[in-house]
Amino acid sequence: MEQNQELKKAGLKVTLPRIKILEILQAPANQHISAEDVYKILLEQGEEIGLATVYRVLNQFDDAGLLDRHHFEGGKSVFEMGQKKHHDHLVCLKCGKVIEFEDDLIEKRQIEVAEKNNIKLTHHSLYLYGVCQPSCEDR
Amino acid sequence: MEQNQELKKAGLKVTLPRIKILEILQAPANQHISAEDVYKILLEQGEEIGLATVYRVLNQFDDAGLLDRHHFEGGKSVFEMGQKKHHDHLVCLKCGKVIEFEDDLIEKRQIEVAEKNNIKLTHHSLYLYGVCQPSCEDR
DNA sequence: AACAATTTGAATTTGTTTCTCAATTACCAC
DNA sequence: GTGGTAATTGAGAAACAAATTCAAATTGTT
Numbered sequence: 001m002e003q004n005q006e007l008k009k010a011g012l013k014v015t016l017p018r019i020k021i022l023e024i025l026q027a028p029a030n031q032h033i034s035a036e037d038v039y040k041i042l043l044e045q046g047e048e049i050g051l052a053t054v055y056r057v058l059n060q061f062d063d064a065g066l067l068d069r070h071h072f073e074g075g076k077s078v079f080e081m082g083q084k085k086h087h088d089h090l091v092c093l094k095c096g097k098v099i100e101f102e103d104d105l106i107e108k109r110q111i112e113v114a115e116k117n118n119i120k121l122t123h124h125s126l127y128l129y130g131v132c133q134p135s136c137e138d139r
Numbered sequence: 140m141e142q143n144q145e146l147k148k149a150g151l152k153v154t155l156p157r158i159k160i161l162e163i164l165q166a167p168a169n170q171h172i173s174a175e176d177v178y179k180i181l182l183e184q185g186e187e188i189g190l191a192t193v194y195r196v197l198n199q200f201d202d203a204g205l206l207d208r209h210h211f212e213g214g215k216s217v218f219e220m221g222q223k224k225h226h227d228h229l230v231c232l233k234c235g236k237v238i239e240f241e242d243d244l245i246e247k248r249q250i251e252v253a254e255k256n257n258i259k260l261t262h263h264s265l266y267l268y269g270v271c272q273p274s275c276e277d278r
Numbered sequence: 279a280a281c282a283a284t285t286t287g288a289a290t291t292t293g294t295t296t297c298t299c300a301a302t303t304a305c306c307a308c
Numbered sequence: 309g310t311g312g313t314a315a316t317t318g319a320g321a322a323a324c325a326a327a328t329t330c331a332a333a334t335t336g337t338t
Contacts, residue, residue: 013284013335035326050287055326071210073264076325090258099256106252109245110267117238118272119229125212126265128249133257152304152315174295189318194295215294 010064017049021057025067025081032089032098034076072098073129088126094136149203156188160196164206164220171237173215211237212268227265233275 003022004014012018024030024041039054058079061067068082072091088106090099106126114121131137142161143153151157163169163180178193197218200206207221211230225246229238245265253260270276 101252106248113240119269121269124267128263130258130260
């Protein structure tokens with residue numbers, strides 16, 4: 001059980017809700033998923049797990065550093081497993097597609113800006129919003 | 140009446156709530172203010188303007204392009220009169236101080252990233268979070 | 279198996295923002 | 309100015325995401 005180790009390492013007891021939610025978050029199709037969507041998938045799977053538990057577990061995973069939380073424009077928090085290297089996001093406003101990117105130049109520049117203003121940078125949030133070029137453009 | 144012109148130009152009727160809210164937003168002390176805070180100031184001024192109206196008017200101003208709306212980490216929307224040139228924000232997580240900055244290099248780079256990913260960029264949000272260097276650091 | 283501590287589900291609560299609707303008000307034509 | 313029409317308002321209710329409460333169930337450990 002791959003999942004059990006992750007949970008234990010995070011100091012969390014291994015329970016069915018946590019395993020199921022972890023599995024859902026790890027599925028490649030479920031990058032960038034909301035709490036509500038996690039809950040819907042659990043329902044589809046026939047699991048009797050309450051929405052409150054989903055929120056609770058996602059917060060615990062966040063506290064434990066297992067995932068990243070994003071606030072895309074227009075609404076709810078979106079979660080993503082945080083194993084990967086730091087990156088930012090491009091979001092299509094029409095189809096909702098999310099593209100990850102990293103740009104060292106932007107990162108470096110941010111640090112310089114913070115220094116110049118006497119702020120010790122802890123983190124940042126950068127979202128680029130637009131419209132998919134061929135697909136969503138004319139719809 | 141300076142305000143009246145702005146409202147009319149935006150296609151909005153000139154009403155007391157809108158004038159009062161516009162005045163509040165224009166005060167130098169009230170850069171980066173939340174709807175709730177606007178409402179509180181109105182109460183202090185003895186104006187009988189409902190919270191719903193505050194939210195409505197702020198949305199109308201936003202639609203009209205009179206102001207910018209920000210979503211700083213941890214909660215409510217924050218509004219700022221948008222006469223100025225585009226800029227992004229540094230936020231101190233301890234004292235809540237907000238510093239505006241602009242960086243052409245970052246701006247240019249964002250456009251390039253979007254192009255590379257076939258997205259027509261409409262706008263972006265960039266917030267740098269940290270701690271004020273001498274003042275808030277040790278508290 | 280038994281125990282203490284943690285976790286859960288359901289319902290309730292919070293906090294922000296939006297909606298509804300009757301009463302009021304602004305603006306245009308006369 | 310006066311009147312009519314459409315926009316605007318305030319108050320309360322509703323919507324929505326998210327957090328909290330608490331008794332009952334489950335975990336990991338003796």
